[in-house]
Amino acid sequence: MTDSKPMSGMPETPCVIIDAERMNRNIQTMAEVARKHNVRLRPHAKTHKIPDVAKLQLEAGAVGITVAKVSEAEVMAEHGIADIFIAYPLVAPGKIERAAALSRRIRLILGVDSDEGAARMNETAGRLGVQLTVRLEIDTGLRRSGVPYDDAAALAARIHALEHLKLTGIYTFRGALLQQRPTLDLADAGEEEGRIMVQLAERMRAQGIPIADVSVGSTPTGAYAAAVEGVTEIRPGTYVYQDRMQARFGVCGLEDCAGSVLVTVVSRPSPDLAVIDGGSKTFATDVQPNSAPLMLEGFGHVVGYEDAVLERMSEEHGMLRLGPEAQRKGLKVGDRISVIPNHICSTVNLHNRVLFRQGDVLEPKRVAGRGMLE
Amino acid sequence: MTDSKPMSGMPETPCVIIDAERMNRNIQTMAEVARKHNVRLRPHAKTHKIPDVAKLQLEAGAVGITVAKVSEAEVMAEHGIADIFIAYPLVAPGKIERAAALSRRIRLILGVDSDEGAARMNETAGRLGVQLTVRLEIDTGLRRSGVPYDDAAALAARIHALEHLKLTGIYTFRGALLQQRPTLDLADAGEEEGRIMVQLAERMRAQGIPIADVSVGSTPTGAYAAAVEGVTEIRPGTYVYQDRMQARFGVCGLEDCAGSVLVTVVSRPSPDLAVIDGGSKTFATDVQPNSAPLMLEGFGHVVGYEDAVLERMSEEHGMLRLGPEAQRKGLKVGDRISVIPNHICSTVNLHNRVLFRQGDVLEPKRVAGRGMLE
Structure with missing residues (x-):
C-alpha cells in the first residue's frame, strides 16, 4: 500500500488521513451485503481513485470496478484491474477510440444513453474491428444523464440492432436524488430503485433483448436495492471511506x-x-x-x-x-x-x-x- | 510557456482554457493601476499557481508575488521567483524551518497575526541564525485570520521587540468581505480599506515601530485602495484571469x-x-x-x-x-x-x-x- 517511505510522527497539515482499519471494515461490510443478497458488487472508484484500494475491494469479493472516465479506466488497467465499467456516456471520438483499445486488454463495459452516442460507438467499433459491450443508462428520477425511463425500451431495441455493440444490461444511479427529497427513507428509495429497473429489464427481455445485468445502487440505497429479486449488481462508491453525509443518511455512524x-x-x-x-x-x-x-x-x-x-x-x-x-x-x-x-x-x-x-x-x-x- | 508539446485541433474535455491575449491585457491593466497610484503590485499567485505566469506579472512591473503556503513559495522559488510574501500565519515548526531556509535564498516576507505565532518564528529564527522579515496581518472586518484592529498596535509593539523578527509592515485582505455585504460599493470599500490601514500604520509609527509597508487590496478593491495616500502595496490575485464573480462585481466584463x-x-x-x-x-x-x-x-x-x-x-x-x-x-x-x-x-x-x-x-x-x- 506504499508509494513512498512510511512516516511516523505528525505529518504537515492540511492532509487527508485514511484510517485503514475502518476502511477495511467498510469494504468487508459492503461485500457481505452483496453476498447476502447474491448480487455482484462493482464499487465506484470515484471515491478513492487509488488502484491499491480497488484491489482490496476485489479481494473482498467485488467482481470489478466502476469509473466515470476513460482516463481513470486506463490508470486502473495499468495497475492490473481487469474488469471495469465506465458508467458514463462516452461521446467524443478520441475517448471512444481509447476505450476500444482498452477493450482489447481488459473486460470493459461502456455506458450509453442516446442514439447519437450509440452510433458513434458503433462506428468506431466497426472501424477498429472490435465489439463493445455496453449497458444502457436509465434515468430513474435524478434528471442528469440516462434515457428517460419511458423511452428506454425503444432505445434498447435500436442499440440491440447495432452490429458492433453488445447490449448486456441496464444501469441507473439514484444516490444523489436523496439529497433532493424532503425526507429520507432509504429502504423505500432502494426498493423502488431495484423494482422499477427489474420491471424495465423484463420489458426489454420480452422484446427479445437479452438483458443480463440490472445494475443499481449507491452507498445509501445499495443494501435495499440489492434485496430486490432480479437485481444483479450494485455500484456503491462512498462506502469505502464513508463520510458525514452518509452518517446523516443513517447509512453509517x-x-x-x-x-x-x-x-x-x-x-x-x-x-x-x-x-x-x-x-x-x-x-x-x-x-x-x-x-x-x-x-x-x-x-x-x-x-x-x-x-x-x-x-x-x-x-x-x-x-x-x-x-x-x-x-x-x-x-x-x-x-x-x-x-x-x-x-x-x-x-x-x-x-x-x-x-x-x-x-x-x-x-x-x-x-x-x-x-x-x- | 510550454510544458509539453503544443497542440492544435480540439483537446479532450473537460479542460481549462486560458486565453493568453486576455490574460496579458489583464496583467497590463493592473500593472497600470499600480503605476498610476505609485504603489507596488505584489499579485497573489493563488489564482494561477504557475511560475511562468508569475514571471509575466513581474515583467509587467510587479515587485514580487504573494502566496499562501511555504510549499507554494518553494515551487515558485525553484522556478526563479526571488521576492515572495507568504501572506499566511505559519505556526507549524516544520513550516517555519522551511521558510527560514528559503529566506537565505530569496527575499522572503512572512505573515504573522499572534503572539504565539511570533514566538514560534522568533525561536526558530534564533536557533537557525537568521532574521525573518514579517508583516502583521490585520483583521479589518472579514473575521478570518488577522489580529483584531484594536489590538494590532499593542501586538505590533511586542513583535517589534522580538530579537530575530523584523516587523516591516502590516497587511489585510477584505476582498471576500464584499460577498457578505448586502450591496456593493467597491469605491467605498476600497477607500475604507486603505484609510483604516494607513491610520493604523501611523499609530504604530507614533509608537516608534518603523512600518514601511501598508499592503492591502484585492481584485475588486485594489484600484480604490491604491488611491489612498499612504498605501504602499496591493495584492490582487483573480485579476490575472478574471471570472464571473468579478464581472458581477463590476470589476471587468x-x-x-x-x-x-x-x-x-x-x-x-x-x-x-x-x-x-x-x-x-x-x-x-x-x-x-x-x-x-x-x-x-x-x-x-x-x-x-x-x-x-x-x-x-x-x-x-x-x-x-x-x-x-x-x-x-x-x-x-x-x-x-x-x-x-x-x-x-x-x-x-x-x-x-x-x-x-x-x-x-x-x-x-x-x-x-x-x-x-x-
Missing part, C-alpha cells in the same frame, strides 16, 4: 468514517473563532451546510469538539465557530484537529495524496486517478 | 475573462436539459448560485447561450437548464461549449494543467503550485 482531514489551528482572533489551515481548496464545498434534507451544520464534523462548527471557508482558511464547550476545552494556535468532511469523494479529489494510517504508521498514497483531464 | 472550461454535451435527455462532462470535480462550488449579494445564476456563464443555466452538478455531470433561446439554437450530443466559472481560482485548483490558447495553438501548462500538501 461517524465512527465508521475512515477519511478525515487533519488541520492546524493557525489563528485565534477571538474566543469564539478558531481559524484552521484548510479552506475550500482542502474541503469540498459541493455538499453545502444547511441544505435540505440533510441540514448539515458546517462543512464537516469537528472531531472531539461537538459545538465547533466549520462555518465559513475561504480558499486556505477555515473558520470554526466555537460554542461554549469548545471554548472551555480550549484550542490554541498550533493545535491539531481532525475534521470529517461532508463529502469525502470530492474532498479526496482536491488532494494529490492521502495518508493511510495503520497504528502509528502513516503511508502516503498517491491519488493516481485524480485530475485526469478526460 | 465577461469579455475580459481569460479562463473558461471547455466541456462536451454528453446527454440530451429532454428538450430543456443538456448534460455536460464537467461537474463539481471540474467546476468549483465555493461560490454558490443565488447567494446574496452576487445572485449568480448557476455555476458559470455558458458562453453563447444566454438563457442556459448550469443549474446542478454531480461529480462528473453538469446539468444545463435550457431556456427557449438555447433550445432554439440547439445543442447536440457531442457539441462543445465554453463555460466561464463563477470562481476561477478554485476551479483552476481542480486541474493538474491548463491550456494556454494563442490563436489556434494550445500550450499545456502544469499548475505547478496546486495540491501542495502544506
Whole structure:
C-alpha cells in the first residue's frame, strides 16, 4: 500500500488521513451485503481513485470496478484491474477510440444513453474491428444523464440492432436524488430503485433483448436495492471511506468514517473563532451546510469538539465557530484537529495524496486517478 | 510557456482554457493601476499557481508575488521567483524551518497575526541564525485570520521587540468581505480599506515601530485602495484571469475573462436539459448560485447561450437548464461549449494543467503550485 517511505510522527497539515482499519471494515461490510443478497458488487472508484484500494475491494469479493472516465479506466488497467465499467456516456471520438483499445486488454463495459452516442460507438467499433459491450443508462428520477425511463425500451431495441455493440444490461444511479427529497427513507428509495429497473429489464427481455445485468445502487440505497429479486449488481462508491453525509443518511455512524482531514489551528482572533489551515481548496464545498434534507451544520464534523462548527471557508482558511464547550476545552494556535468532511469523494479529489494510517504508521498514497483531464 | 508539446485541433474535455491575449491585457491593466497610484503590485499567485505566469506579472512591473503556503513559495522559488510574501500565519515548526531556509535564498516576507505565532518564528529564527522579515496581518472586518484592529498596535509593539523578527509592515485582505455585504460599493470599500490601514500604520509609527509597508487590496478593491495616500502595496490575485464573480462585481466584463472550461454535451435527455462532462470535480462550488449579494445564476456563464443555466452538478455531470433561446439554437450530443466559472481560482485548483490558447495553438501548462500538501 506504499508509494513512498512510511512516516511516523505528525505529518504537515492540511492532509487527508485514511484510517485503514475502518476502511477495511467498510469494504468487508459492503461485500457481505452483496453476498447476502447474491448480487455482484462493482464499487465506484470515484471515491478513492487509488488502484491499491480497488484491489482490496476485489479481494473482498467485488467482481470489478466502476469509473466515470476513460482516463481513470486506463490508470486502473495499468495497475492490473481487469474488469471495469465506465458508467458514463462516452461521446467524443478520441475517448471512444481509447476505450476500444482498452477493450482489447481488459473486460470493459461502456455506458450509453442516446442514439447519437450509440452510433458513434458503433462506428468506431466497426472501424477498429472490435465489439463493445455496453449497458444502457436509465434515468430513474435524478434528471442528469440516462434515457428517460419511458423511452428506454425503444432505445434498447435500436442499440440491440447495432452490429458492433453488445447490449448486456441496464444501469441507473439514484444516490444523489436523496439529497433532493424532503425526507429520507432509504429502504423505500432502494426498493423502488431495484423494482422499477427489474420491471424495465423484463420489458426489454420480452422484446427479445437479452438483458443480463440490472445494475443499481449507491452507498445509501445499495443494501435495499440489492434485496430486490432480479437485481444483479450494485455500484456503491462512498462506502469505502464513508463520510458525514452518509452518517446523516443513517447509512453509517461517524465512527465508521475512515477519511478525515487533519488541520492546524493557525489563528485565534477571538474566543469564539478558531481559524484552521484548510479552506475550500482542502474541503469540498459541493455538499453545502444547511441544505435540505440533510441540514448539515458546517462543512464537516469537528472531531472531539461537538459545538465547533466549520462555518465559513475561504480558499486556505477555515473558520470554526466555537460554542461554549469548545471554548472551555480550549484550542490554541498550533493545535491539531481532525475534521470529517461532508463529502469525502470530492474532498479526496482536491488532494494529490492521502495518508493511510495503520497504528502509528502513516503511508502516503498517491491519488493516481485524480485530475485526469478526460 | 510550454510544458509539453503544443497542440492544435480540439483537446479532450473537460479542460481549462486560458486565453493568453486576455490574460496579458489583464496583467497590463493592473500593472497600470499600480503605476498610476505609485504603489507596488505584489499579485497573489493563488489564482494561477504557475511560475511562468508569475514571471509575466513581474515583467509587467510587479515587485514580487504573494502566496499562501511555504510549499507554494518553494515551487515558485525553484522556478526563479526571488521576492515572495507568504501572506499566511505559519505556526507549524516544520513550516517555519522551511521558510527560514528559503529566506537565505530569496527575499522572503512572512505573515504573522499572534503572539504565539511570533514566538514560534522568533525561536526558530534564533536557533537557525537568521532574521525573518514579517508583516502583521490585520483583521479589518472579514473575521478570518488577522489580529483584531484594536489590538494590532499593542501586538505590533511586542513583535517589534522580538530579537530575530523584523516587523516591516502590516497587511489585510477584505476582498471576500464584499460577498457578505448586502450591496456593493467597491469605491467605498476600497477607500475604507486603505484609510483604516494607513491610520493604523501611523499609530504604530507614533509608537516608534518603523512600518514601511501598508499592503492591502484585492481584485475588486485594489484600484480604490491604491488611491489612498499612504498605501504602499496591493495584492490582487483573480485579476490575472478574471471570472464571473468579478464581472458581477463590476470589476471587468465577461469579455475580459481569460479562463473558461471547455466541456462536451454528453446527454440530451429532454428538450430543456443538456448534460455536460464537467461537474463539481471540474467546476468549483465555493461560490454558490443565488447567494446574496452576487445572485449568480448557476455555476458559470455558458458562453453563447444566454438563457442556459448550469443549474446542478454531480461529480462528473453538469446539468444545463435550457431556456427557449438555447433550445432554439440547439445543442447536440457531442457539441462543445465554453463555460466561464463563477470562481476561477478554485476551479483552476481542480486541474493538474491548463491550456494556454494563442490563436489556434494550445500550450499545456502544469499548475505547478496546486495540491501542495502544506
